[in-house]
Amino acid sequence: MEMFSDGVIAILITIMVLELKVPAGDHLSDLHRVWPVLGSYVLSFVIIGIYWNNHHHMLRATDRINGAVLWANLHLLFWLSLFPFGTAWMGENHFARTPTAVYGVVLLAAAIAYYVLQTLILRALGPGSALERAIGSDLKGKLSPVIYIAGILLTFVNHWLGLAAYVVVALMWLIPDRRIEPALLVTADGRRG
Amino acid sequence: MEMFSDGVIAILITIMVLELKVPAGDHLSDLHRVWPVLGSYVLSFVIIGIYWNNHHHMLRATDRINGAVLWANLHLLFWLSLFPFGTAWMGENHFARTPTAVYGVVLLAAAIAYYVLQTLILRALGPGSALERAIGSDLKGKLSPVIYIAGILLTFVNHWLGLAAYVVVALMWLIPDRRIEPALLVTADGRRG
Amino acid sequence: MEMFSDGVIAILITIMVLELKVPAGDHLSDLHRVWPVLGSYVLSFVIIGIYWNNHHHMLRATDRINGAVLWANLHLLFWLSLFPFGTAWMGENHFARTPTAVYGVVLLAAAIAYYVLQTLILRALGPGSALERAIGSDLKGKLSPVIYIAGILLTFVNHWLGLAAYVVVALMWLIPDRRIEPALLVTADGRRG
Amino acid sequence: MEMFSDGVIAILITIMVLELKVPAGDHLSDLHRVWPVLGSYVLSFVIIGIYWNNHHHMLRATDRINGAVLWANLHLLFWLSLFPFGTAWMGENHFARTPTAVYGVVLLAAAIAYYVLQTLILRALGPGSALERAIGSDLKGKLSPVIYIAGILLTFVNHWLGLAAYVVVALMWLIPDRRIEPALLVTADGRRG
Numbered sequence: 001m002e003m004f005s006d007g008v009i010a011i012l013i014t015i016m017v018l019e020l021k022v023p024a025g026d027h028l029s030d031l032h033r034v035w036p037v038l039g040s041y042v043l044s045f046v047i048i049g050i051y052w053n054n055h056h057h058m059l060r061a062t063d064r065i066n067g068a069v070l071w072a073n074l075h076l077l078f079w080l081s082l083f084p085f086g087t088a089w090m091g092e093n094h095f096a097r098t099p100t101a102v103y104g105v106v107l108l109a110a111a112i113a114y115y116v117l118q119t120l121i122l123r124a125l126g127p128g129s130a131l132e133r134a135i136g137s138d139l140k141g142k143l144s145p146v147i148y149i150a151g152i153l154l155t156f157v158n159h160w161l162g163l164a165a166y167v168v169v170a171l172m173w174l175i176p177d178r179r180i181e182p183a184l185l186v187t188a189d190g191r192r193g
Numbered sequence: 194m195e196m197f198s199d200g201v202i203a204i205l206i207t208i209m210v211l212e213l214k215v216p217a218g219d220h221l222s223d224l225h226r227v228w229p230v231l232g233s234y235v236l237s238f239v240i241i242g243i244y245w246n247n248h249h250h251m252l253r254a255t256d257r258i259n260g261a262v263l264w265a266n267l268h269l270l271f272w273l274s275l276f277p278f279g280t281a282w283m284g285e286n287h288f289a290r291t292p293t294a295v296y297g298v299v300l301l302a303a304a305i306a307y308y309v310l311q312t313l314i315l316r317a318l319g320p321g322s323a324l325e326r327a328i329g330s331d332l333k334g335k336l337s338p339v340i341y342i343a344g345i346l347l348t349f350v351n352h353w354l355g356l357a358a359y360v361v362v363a364l365m366w367l368i369p370d371r372r373i374e375p376a377l378l379v380t381a382d383g384r385r386g
Numbered sequence: 387m388e389m390f391s392d393g394v395i396a397i398l399i400t401i402m403v404l405e406l407k408v409p410a411g412d413h414l415s416d417l418h419r420v421w422p423v424l425g426s427y428v429l430s431f432v433i434i435g436i437y438w439n440n441h442h443h444m445l446r447a448t449d450r451i452n453g454a455v456l457w458a459n460l461h462l463l464f465w466l467s468l469f470p471f472g473t474a475w476m477g478e479n480h481f482a483r484t485p486t487a488v489y490g491v492v493l494l495a496a497a498i499a500y501y502v503l504q505t506l507i508l509r510a511l512g513p514g515s516a517l518e519r520a521i522g523s524d525l526k527g528k529l530s531p532v533i534y535i536a537g538i539l540l541t542f543v544n545h546w547l548g549l550a551a552y553v554v555v556a557l558m559w560l561i562p563d564r565r566i567e568p569a570l571l572v573t574a575d576g577r578r579g
Numbered sequence: 580m581e582m583f584s585d586g587v588i589a590i591l592i593t594i595m596v597l598e599l600k601v602p603a604g605d606h607l608s609d610l611h612r613v614w615p616v617l618g619s620y621v622l623s624f625v626i627i628g629i630y631w632n633n634h635h636h637m638l639r640a641t642d643r644i645n646g647a648v649l650w651a652n653l654h655l656l657f658w659l660s661l662f663p664f665g666t667a668w669m670g671e672n673h674f675a676r677t678p679t680a681v682y683g684v685v686l687l688a689a690a691i692a693y694y695v696l697q698t699l700i701l702r703a704l705g706p707g708s709a710l711e712r713a714i715g716s717d718l719k720g721k722l723s724p725v726i727y728i729a730g731i732l733l734t735f736v737n738h739w740l741g742l743a744a745y746v747v748v749a750l751m752w753l754i755p756d757r758r759i760e761p762a763l764l765v766t767a768d769g770r771r772g
Binding site: 397479 | 585586592597599606610625635
């Protein structure tokens with residue numbers, strides 16, 4: 001499951017670039033139409049990078065899966081697979097209100113799908129697992145959907161505010177993506193639940 | 194063979210999303226044309242997810258292959274590779290009769306190809322294998338092609354009835370996709386044929 | 387190198403299907419334009435399947451590589467990567483003379499690249515290797531380029547004759563794709579060079 | 580991380596070929612428009628092949644990573660993911676000045692990203708590592724960005740001169756891509772820092 005998921009995520013992060021359509025002319029000004037798509041591509045690249053990293057560490061720390069975990073994982077991959085679509089629609093329309101809100105809905109759905117997957121894995125592992133200690137109170141996991149919802153609503157005030165909310169979530173995750181690793185290293189060295 | 198197949202299936206399930214063409218406008222109403230394609234994409238995503246899961250477990254339980262098994266596997270991958278085409282044609286034409294029937298033919302061919310592959314693997318493993326016991330009477334494997342044929346014929350009555358038949362097969366498989374695993378766990382704990 | 391090559395081949399065999407353009411209409415007659423592309427897709431699928439199989443077995447039997455082998459491998463992957471282009475051009479033009487001849491040139495180049503790779507691997511392994519015994523006189527490896535050249539020339543007489551030559555090579559390889567495996571099994575059981 | 584990176588690079592090197600648009604006509608003259616795109620594709624194929632090779636060996640020699648290394652790796656993959664875009668834009672415009680200069684900027688950014696990744700890995704491994712000895716003074720790693728900058732500036736004199744500079748860097752790397760391997764073999768045989 002880990003390899004299949006890694007494969008799907010590697011393909012997703014790469015085929016997004018196919019939406020970067022080659023401009024017709026050969027002047028620097030012809031690149032102007034590309035910038036917004038490139039900008040939304042960079043944001044999605046970072047977000048999928050964060051998902052790959054967290055997801056990979058979570059599955060590494062998971063030695064027991066069941067049917068529910070498996071389908072929760074495919075459910076997450078489904079929402080991630082809509083990133084190329086959402087990214088391109090938002091970028092090609094220069095971050096207009098509706099595409100930016102729809103992009104936020106995809107982000108929100110993926111965040112919820114991740115949370116569901118994590119909850120099912122923790123349940124499959126049982127209480128006292130190393131993963132459970134590593135995740136802890138999971139403040140970020142709980143904050144992310146809230147900020148996404150705020151971002152979606154903010155697009156109706158100003159679409160740049162909505163986009164800013166999505167960027168805030170990405171930045172929030174960029175810093176502590178090592179949160180699982182150290183905790184697991186500690187337990188690997190010493191006691192194990 | 195297992196890794197190559199997993200790779201092909203991961204790529205298939207992902208490139209299907211490339212058929213979700215980004216709409217020209219930036220209004221919510223511009224998404225209306227996308228819904229049917231998204232709907233057929235969800236159905237194909239679930240069906241390929243089921244294939245990946247069953248196929249992965251079957252190959253895991255297979256420690257002996259030969260040339261016939263190898264080509265039966267490629268034969269299955271060939272029909273699965275037609276899913277993006279069938280999915281997009283059906284979705285873009287709002288589940289019209291002919292594309293829905295053709296989609297059913299692809300589903301039927303894949304189901305038969307899976308059955309052939311399974312039969313050849315069981316023959317290569319010889320009688321009394323753990324996989325044989327896990328598969329048992331294979332009621333679903335035998336029912337699926339029958340329901341698909343019924344679905345293809347039903348599209349000529351009403352295309353939604355045909356689609357409903359395909360959905361029934363997907364739901365039927367969603368429930369017991371763990372059927373191989375538990376049986377194998379039992380044999381791993383205790384006796385092995 | 388084995389995994390990277392398997393990955394590239396898995397992607398190639400899958401993205402070829404993206405050239406199967408979804409027809410505009412929803413009638414069975416709209417599929418008529420798809421048939422030749424589907425036909426050329428089937429041929430390329432089988433040929434790439436043969437390459438994957440032979441290549442995979444060859445690398446499995448290779449425990450020593452060097453820079454020359456590595457670049458010979460990338461050289462083979464380069465020619466294989468032109469299959470989607472050649473396949474689509476031939477199919478969309480209903481096997482017209484020039485695209486069919488160009489397709490043959492790609493087949494020929496891939497066959498030569500495979501032969502070069504095999505020769506460099508045998509040289510790296512040194513004389514008396516299991517792979518050397520398994521390959522033997524390599525009649526097919528030597529015949530294939532000859533038949534491809536004949537096929538390319540035959541397209542100028544009749545393009546169907548050229549296509550027939552390519553099909554003959556594919557059929558020739560379909561039968562003994564297990565030639566390496568049994569020989570290796572023998573050496574694994576008993577003596578090793 | 581190694582497998583994910585290999586997967587992304589395998590996908591990149593393959594999807595670049597999707598930019599080789601199938602010509603409308605079926606005459607040899609219809610291929611004329613394809614030649615420049617094919618030419619730029621060959622160059623990018625070789626460059627990505629070099630990256631894959633060096634990157635793969637570097638990660639193999641890396642037994643310790645941290646968050647900074649992980650994101651430096653994704654940063655490199657990001658710039659590599661812009662190769663299909665840059666390659667197609669340059670090829671479709673017959674190596675015109677601006678697209679050729681922009682292609683050079685992507686090459687430069689990838690070279691810098693590789694250097695940053697290498698520096699962070701060396702720091703994570705600590706002084707005296709086998710990788711450090713294998714890389715040595717890293718003349719090529721330091722020369723590449725300089726030649727790329729020269730190439731970008733040269734496109735404003737003559738775009739073929741700029742292209743020639745990029746080809747020089749590729750040729751420079753083609754020869755010693757085994758530089759890490761032998762040094763590691765030596766240390767594996769004997770002393771290890």
